[in-house]
Amino acid sequence: MTISRRGFLIALPLFVAGCSSTGLNSQTNYAALPDEKFPLKQVPIDKIKPELRRQEVAYETTHAAGTVIVDTPARRAYYVLGGGRAMRYGVGVGREGLAFAGNAYIGRKAEWPSWTPTENMQRREERYRKLAGGMPGGPNNPLGARAMYLYRGGNDTHFRIHGTNQPQSIGLAMSSGCVRMMNHDVIDLYSRVEVGARVVVIQA
Secondary structure (H helix, E strand, C coil): CCCCHHHHHHHHHHHHHHHCHHHHHHHHHCCCECCCCCCECCCCHHHCCHHHCCEEEECCCCCCCCCEEEECCCCEEEEEEECCEEEEEECEECHHHHCCCEEEEEEEEEECCCECCCHHHHHHCHHHHCCCCCECCCCCCCCCCEEEEEEECCEEEEEEEEEECCHHHCCCECCCCCEEEEHHHHHHHHHHCCCCCEEEEECC
């Protein structure tokens, strides 16, 4: 079968649109969120590396649907959907995140959580001592838009999966913090995961 030049030119825009649909869907994932307590602006898709964008992917695992798997060396987190599929997110990992491995569960969740510097941080720097009573949630809070707190045996491990006001840190090893996600992504994961859900953290 042959295609005329005129037919090719008519079909070309449809072909291009088909090729770019993934990019359009990705941009929708990072659209403005004006209804948030602290509204979030759209994140331009070209500011996020393709491999770090939220995406449903093939993912074979023995873990049950609803499990969160944090692959620390790969800087990825997966929410297991079942049927060989998962939602994949890019993450950044801080020093505390590199010190945690194994199984836990989500003991509680919080929207726009407050943050209190650790005792070590307070000892090191005066600016942290001023926040000993906690820093209210908001756009400048280092825990970002959502936090999920990991527990073992009824005890808080002080390990968190949380948002960040520094999206450029996603995909990197950071000097502080646990596992951080882009605010748009942590909001998505927060909406999917239940309190009590299993979390598996893989280290190198």
